[in-house]
Amino acid sequence: MTSAPQQDGLNAILRQIKDQKHPPVHLWNPDFCGDLDIRIARDGTWYYLGSPIGRKPLVKLFSSVLRLDEDERYYLVTPVEKIGITVDDVPFNAVEMFWEGEGRDQVLSFRTHVDEFVVADKDHPIRLTIDEDTQEPSPYILVRNNLEALIGRSVFYDLIELATEEEIDGQTRFGIWSSGEFFDFGAVNDVLGE
DSSP, rough: EEEEOOOOHHHHHHHHHHHHHOGGGGGGOOOOOEEEEEEEESSOOOOETTEEEEOOOHHHHHTTEEOOTSSOOOOEEEESEEEEEOOOOOOSEEEEEEEEEGGGGGGGEEETTSEEEEOTTTTEEEEEEEEETTTOEEEEEEETTTEEEOOOHHHHHHHHHOEEEETTEEEEEEEEETTTTTEEEEEEEHHHHH
């Protein structure tokens, strides 16, 4: 559900982001140890041997050592091993959005299904893709390193309510402002089907 933060809400989210600690998986170069039958579904559910992993603390632990490498594969990485896993789309889902301000002064923040927080800004952009066959939009936000979250459908509807039209290079574009950045979703006609 989308909501404006309570008093001091954005500052509380920024403190949580500052306190989020992740192992430095980008610095580790262990040997590849093979693949493990772990799959992250498009809805963010983690599966082991075809069964959902129901323990959220375990999912959070695994997600903290997740890495997407240049070969476009996802790995669980420790200082001594690197294990391949399957990710159907992206590893995270943005399940809640908060906003403060409006227009160009607006700041959007998101909570993922593993309780990570991210503020949409220059380093954490929002992007939108449109499926060529179904014309279904898929919005994403960069959470950390090169790991993204799919913005959930209900959150996306709320995001669209905050979106605006902007004139860019002589074209009317549809997108969203956050942290002084305009995230361009595309031409108004293409996005809204007008």
